[in-house]
Amino acid sequence: MAYIRSLICFFAILYTVKLTAQDVSIESPDKNLRVSCSVEQGRLYYTVNYKGAVLLDKSPLGLHTNESNFINGLKFATSDTGKIEKTYEQDRIKVSRISYQANVLTLTLENEDKQLLSVVFQVSNNDIAFRYELPVWGERRSVVVHQEETGYRFPQETTAFLSNMMKPMTGFARTAPSYESAYIADAPIASAKSKYGFVFPGLFKVGDKGWALLSETGVNGLYCASHLREISEDGTFHVAYPDMEQNNGFGSTGAALSLPGVTPWRTITVGSDLKPIVETTIPFDVVEPLYEASQAYKFGKSTWSWIVWQDQSMNWDDQVTYVDLASGLGYPYILVDALWDVNLGKEKLEELVQYARSKNVDLFLWYNSNGTFNDAPQGPRNRMNTSIARKQEMKWLQEIGVKGLKVDFFGGDKQETMRLYEDILSDANDHGLMIIFHGATLPRGWERMYPNYVGSEAVIASEMLIFSQHVRDNEAFYATLHPFVRNTVGSMEFGGVLLNKYLHRENKDRNKRLTTDAFQLATAVLFQNPVQPFALTPNNLSDVPSFEIDFMREVPTTWDETRLVAGYPGKYVVLARRHCDKWYLAGVNAENTPVKIKLNVAMLDGGTRKSISDKKDGTTYQSNIKIDKHGEIDVTIQPKGGIVIF
Missing domain, CATH: 2.70.98.10 (Beta-galactosidase; Chain A, domain 5)
Incomplete structure (x- = not known):
């Protein structure tokens, strides 16, 4: 809290x-x-x-x-x-x-x-x-x-x-x-x-x-x-x-x-x-908490089958696979997305919660926010938009051990909609549930106002990389804007770090990713959200270099300090974030030519650090980088590439 x-x-x-x-x-x-x-x-x-x-x-x-x-x-x-x-x-x-x-x-x-x-x-x-x-x-x-x-x-x-x-x-x-x-x-x-x-x-x-x-x-x-x-x-x-x-x-x-x-x-x-x-x-x-947390909420990383494997993954076997992936990575959560209500049902969902718990993994569950104000068909529907139904549902969720909800499809900024956001948050806190909002408005001080609020989408997020060639073409451009604009004022549930070369389950032939692996790893630091569902897939454990997975096991989702190191919105950005006593530096480049810059990284306190970056051919590699006596390093970030130093 x-x-x-x-x-x-x-x-x-x-x-x-x-x-x-x-x-x-x-x-x-x-x-x-x-x-x-x-x-x-x-x-x-x-x-x-x-x-x-x-x-x-x-x-x-x-x-x-x-x-x-x-x-x-x-x-x-x-x-x-x-x-x-x-x-x-x-x-x-x-x-x-x-x-x-x-x-x-x-x-x-x-x-x-x-x-x-x-x-x-x-x-x-x-x-x-x-x-x-x-x-x-x-x-x-x-x-x-x-x-x-x-x-x-x-x-x-x-x-x-x-x-x-x-x-x-x-x-x-x-x-x-x-x-x-x-x-x-x-x-x-x-x-x-x-x-x-x-x-x-x-x-x-x-x-x-x-x-x-x-x-x-x-x-x-x-x-x-x-x-x-x-x-x-x-x-x-x-x-x-x-x-x-x-x-x-x-x-x-x-x-x-x-x-x-x-x-x-x-x-x-x-x-x-x-x-x-x-x-x-x-x-x-300029805001204050509106109520006390009903318990100490735990933040961290999550796996998420839907982002790459889509609706077809909403079945028992695939969700078990993603529970195992979370457990193997040391992630505390799995996000079970839309259609679980019909494809799994409540009884199997309870079994999945118990199986996940045996693997030291807990669940976030997707819900449709509406029953009345749009046509989104995915369920569960009509459970979050009225007080009686919502409290009944949340009582059951608390009893079976679900830890949080992702509530989707709001579509408006009217006072009535703001009241719905607040009612969901308040009722969820009464039942020990954290809340992520998706298809939603910008959070406006909510991390401080509501102790169980853990982020909103409110951005062109990772799902549009799956659906839109335009967004894939402009991924690097948008990534260099978010740290200066959207993510400056509130948590951003982006759901990124896509390590598949092609953004679908078969990982071949279509929806080719146009950014490097180092770029993707850098966004795990650049995009801040305390509970972040990452887009890793089980095949990544064997088809990307082990140092990339090691980094994704280690990188935190909460921060004690953030500093801008360099950048210009729409062109490139380098941020440094500290978790406890460890600094992570991350940068990405949206330009068509390499960005070569001298960075002042005195906060890293000298010495040698690990670095993950790209070669000219887009190959991602790990090396050691030495900080000089002036606290400076020279780095090159390749086009649509990235760098992390830790």
Whole structure:
């Protein structure tokens, strides 16, 4: 369980004044980051400066509710300042111990109806988090927020790294949107056009001034999730709420709040380079656990037959084979995927749990989330979407010894869907079950908020390598984006490390893999998720070099520290991650030519380390690599190749 080790202190408010001027600002503790707010002609704006450079120009703030308008006719009422210092531990993100310091500004505004609204900013050295806080308005103790005016207006020279929001009710069995779209990379923001907008997080390069990552955190069942609209005519990306077409047109597009109430946090991470982007912990710094863990949850690696062997593998013999594979590799889990309910049935499933336990392996089980909002036929269905059925099912799962669930096919960001995510997590914790979400939205601080949450897909993941030639062609390109964009803000259940040369059961003739073995091994480190089902197959034990399997036996899935070593999104990336006292360095290359770079790896503390990399012909080999007295090494990463050093 994630829990706070040391005292969380909120220092007393330094001052509260009645504002006479129509602008106010706040700086980060190191004074490099500055947020300035102003009211101009009754509208609220903010700007962001980092080290003297404008990263966000005059950008709008405000809410439109069913009770009142907080977009026009605004004026400052009061301004409160303070600061926050806290240290906490978290066992399922990129770093295990975090110290967070931020300065706080609370702006209270009054609209033409004499109603108040506060905007709270928390500004740390490279991060901004802000949200709206709504008080009780007279007799009003409930409100519906229809939309936000919140926007981000970047300088014209900015380029964007964005993934489209999928059109609702499209894709497999009308299950979209599921955050599985392609990226635009380094595209001028003026070309950032998409009818349904772009999902969080979004990465922006502001010319030679720096970088900015936009996202949100703290979304639970009390609010909807949001995304970015396409760029407006005046060059602004506005926050957008879910499209009405999601979830078959049923449910809300805004959010219903009990007053007093708060919105989720909007987050902005900035830096002169990409290091603060990759290493940020802001999604977790501003949220707290919503309940205690019912038990100590165990994380680790998993085998998974479905990813390569597909639906046909959902039978007793193949699942036993994959239990044996997990046991032989020392993996604690096997993921039993869709259709187990009809192909195995509950009685045989209980036998499989007992057999796996005899091999020191436990089960994650796949479930369909829906009964009502899409057409996905795979079962079990209608067990997760209602409280009575869900609790009955989870009681049985706990009794037979299942340890976790993978729940699939959500397809929406409405408040009703966020409530379903939360209900599944809460009920699962009551029954000692961990939860992975697949075909799902971006996690928004959930690793800290929900102690039994262990990851979401929300990315073009390994299954699309099986199904799509386009994704196979662009595998390296996407892999060099995820550490800078998607995986910066939350766990990413990718399900990778495909060592078959051809991505199907027979391992020949079709679906040829276009990346090297070293590339695949590197993704085991690059892609962070505390419970990761890897795509290894039984034949890999004999048809790939033994050092590759030895690495996959050893590599952890939880980390105590993460550092960006080098890279550029869409081109190449090198990360270092530490588990206990051991560092793992991993890199991949999406370029068509070798990347030759000198890396500062002082964290490895000198000496000689093992290295797995590629020759020019794509052959993967293991060698020893010596770190020089300056803590540096020269490496070459081949096209669509990789390197791991450990």
